[in-house]
Amino acid sequence: MRWQLFFVLGIMALSLSYADDVPTKLKVPNTPPYLIKNFSDIFIIENSSLVDYLDLDDYFTDDNGDNLIYTHTNLSNITVTINSQNKVSFYPDAGYKGSQYMTFYAADSEFNVSGNNFSVIVGLDTEPPKWSNPSKNRQTVYQNYHVNFSASWTDNVGLAYYIFSINQGSGWTNYSKVNFSGTSNTSRQKVQISAAAGKVVYWRFYAADTSGNINATDIQNFTVSEITSSGGGGGTTGKGTGTGRGTGTGKAITTEEPTKETEITTIVTEPKTLKVSIRQGDTLTRVVKIRNLGTREAAISALIDGVSNFTILGETSIKIGPGKSYDLLIDFKIPRETMPDQYFGRLVLKSTETVIVPIAIDVKKFESLIRINVSVSPDTKFVRPGDPVKAKITIQSLKDIRESKADLYYAIKDFEGNIIASGNEEITLYASYEEEKTLKVPDDASLSGEFIFYARVMVPEEKQIDLDSDTFFIGIKFQLIYLARKLFFPMALLLLLLIIFFLIWVHERNKKKKKLLELYLLLNELRKLVKEGKTEKALEIYKRIKANYGQGVNRKLVEDSEKLRQELEKFSELLREVEEKQKESSESSTKEPEGKQKTPEEKQEDPATKQDSTQDKEPEEPRDDSQKEQKGKNPDIQEQKEEKDEK
Incomplete structure (x- = not known):
């Protein structure tokens, strides 16, 4: 019995180990594909086709994930194709017109299901679109x-x-x-x-x-409902109205909730706003310089909001290193069918923060026979809230038209298109029209930044329209900037003149100092040469001094140069004798006799000693007499010496 028990247990263990190696299969029943949505009737214009018009995967599905095979009923005079992506194209024969019913089928490996019947119509489409709501x-x-x-x-x-x-x-x-x-x-x-x-x-x-x-x-x-709001002011002519509030550079505060943008501190643009004037069908390119003032690289994504159908960005993903800049190109391309008007949008630059560049586009009629120009007066380019803004509006007719009535509309707008103040009047238009219009800025402290003075003229009889605009600034700080710019050139010119006068004065002063220094050196050299008896060189120095000061040398003195030389030699000898005697007298006065000291009685000076000392001074007299004799002999030399003494 024991061996039988072991045999049964072995058979059971063997069967269990074999069962682990046998794969288990779960059979899921196949379900047929089914229709997701019904097919609508198809209308094909005569002598045209519909390519990739339907995607059958949008109409059929299969819960088992089976690949579906699509078929359809055959049509007369219409070729129907299904490509590898299950897209359907219809190609009617040339000149065929008619209506047929059609059905699409979807099949997997087991089932084949049909969609709903629908009509395929070929003919002329005379049915316009239908509107609702x-x-x-x-x-x-x-x-x-x-x-x-x-x-x-x-x-x-x-x-x-x-x-x-x-x-x-x-x-x-x-x-x-x-x-x-x-x-x-x-x-x-x-x-x-x-x-x-x-x-x-x-x-x-x-x-x-x-x-x-x-x-x-x-x-x-x-x-339009009534609202109490600070605002408005019209022009000096016409009917002016205006409510609403706005800030410059496109960040307007309207009665609607504004979109809050984070002001960026490391990315700046030049210009701060873009205002473009362009005609239908034309193209124009503008450059916005983006500077990175931060200390790390800025990864910026750029996009156009509001006027993307008029613009093409040169780049939408930009990287700018610290301290670097990038020129972003914006191409403006206006379709010919665009309605003449003013359009507003913005360039959005997104990095860690966001910066906005408001955009205003004046789209003008391609072949307008009237042209309008708006120019804000320089005196009101920078104003404060509550101040008037003046603009000269000029209208020119490009052909000779009779007197006609025209509608002139003008307004102050911000860079989001919000109207701050406006005026509207009927004018009489001849070949040309020019008048200054005035609108008052609302006395609202929140108004600050760059704004637009806009004008539009319409001549209904001629079916003509044109528009134009100019920019100005509102805010105290902008007015101070304007005054600084206005006074910069006069102040700079005045400062330059003062600097020039100061430099001239310094130059003349230095010139005089240099001249006096040269004169001093020449006179010392002349005196030295005269003492040394070098009369020839002394005479040359004398002539140089006279020539440098523009006095010239006396003709008589030039003719008697030999005589003057002799007199200068005599004078130099006298100078040497005087210097020698002065030297001897100074030495004798400093020496004291050796031996006993003088008694008070000896110190008393007797008349004889005084007389001797008096006699010692007498030799100076002959020098004076000799000089007098020389003066009498040559008066020109005397005059020359007197001139030297005066100098």
Whole structure:
């Protein structure tokens, strides 16, 4: 029995070890593919095709993850292809028109399922887009508010583009064309309301499909509400209105919640703002210099916000080393169909912090027969809140037109398009027009920075429009900068003149000192030569002194130079005799007799001694007499000596 027990246990152990090596299989049942969404009818324009029009993976799916194989019903006169990415193209025969039903099938290794039936129509598309739900995002609208308008659109073939149009009291204004696609989409437009309180604003959308069919929504309208706000001031002429607040360089404080941007301290740009004037269809390139004032490398990402459809950045990812700079190129390209208007956006530079460069683009009509120019007066280029701003507006007609009425609109805006103050009037336009317009800046301390004086002229009869703008600054600090710039050149010129006069004075003073020093040296040399009896050299020195001072040498003296030389020799001998006697007398006076000292009686001076001392002084008399004789003999020499003594 024991061996039988061991045999059974061995068989069981062997069976268990074998079971570990046998793979276990779990069979999951296959499920058929199924339709996610229904196919819609397809409309194909006659003599055209639809390439990669449908993606069948968007319509069918399989829970098992099986690769699906797609087929379809055959169509007459229409070639249908399915590529390797399961995209479907339709190619009708030339000249074919008609309608057929079609069905797509999806199959895995086991099942084959069908989609819904739909029509494929080939012909001319005469059905325009359909609109619904025109709306705006605000129920109550105040002047200077930004309002988002929208409308929903559908089309049987495909949407192409839409245009927004608005009338704020000065006529209908069409915004630039915006492309959109698909058989259903939404048109959107953001607009700042410039109409004054109590005015009725009208608006609508236009939309076109790929066949060129155009439709428009019904005209919608609303009334601008009254708001109490600091602001405004109109011009000296026309009707001026204005509310709202703004700060320069595009950071406007409006009645809406502003977007907070972190001010960057290590990245600076030049210029601080960009204002571009360009006509439809033209291109223009501007450079923004970006400087890194920090102590480490700055990795910057650049993008255009608001006017990206008009601009192309030269680079979107930039690295700038510490203390270095980078020139960022911005190409402005305006499509020919863009509506003439002023457009606002910004260049955003993002690093560890963010810096904003506001952008304003004046898009002008390509072939306008009227041209307007705006130039802010230099006296009001820098103003304070509450001050007036003056601008000269010049309008030129490029052809001879009869007298016509034109609508002139002008306003103060910030670099976000917020209207600070505005005026509107009807003018009579001839060949030219020129007038200075004035708008008052609201007395609001928050207004500071760079602003825009904008003007637009419209001639409805001629269907002509043109616009232009100029910039100025609001704020006390900008006014001080302006005064400093204005007085810089006069003050610099005055300082330069003072420096020149001082240098001339120093030069003349040094020149006189040098002349006196030369005279002193020459006189010492002359005196030395006379004592040494070198009359020839003394005579040359004398002539040099006379020549240096522009006095010239007396002709008689030149003629009697030999006589003068003889007299100078005699005079030098006399000088030597006098010096020798003075030397002897000084030596005798310093010597004392050796032996006993003198008694008080001996110290008394008797008349004989006094007489002897008197006689000792008599030899000086003959020198004077001899000099007198010399003077009598040669008066020219005497005059020459007197001149020397005076010098």
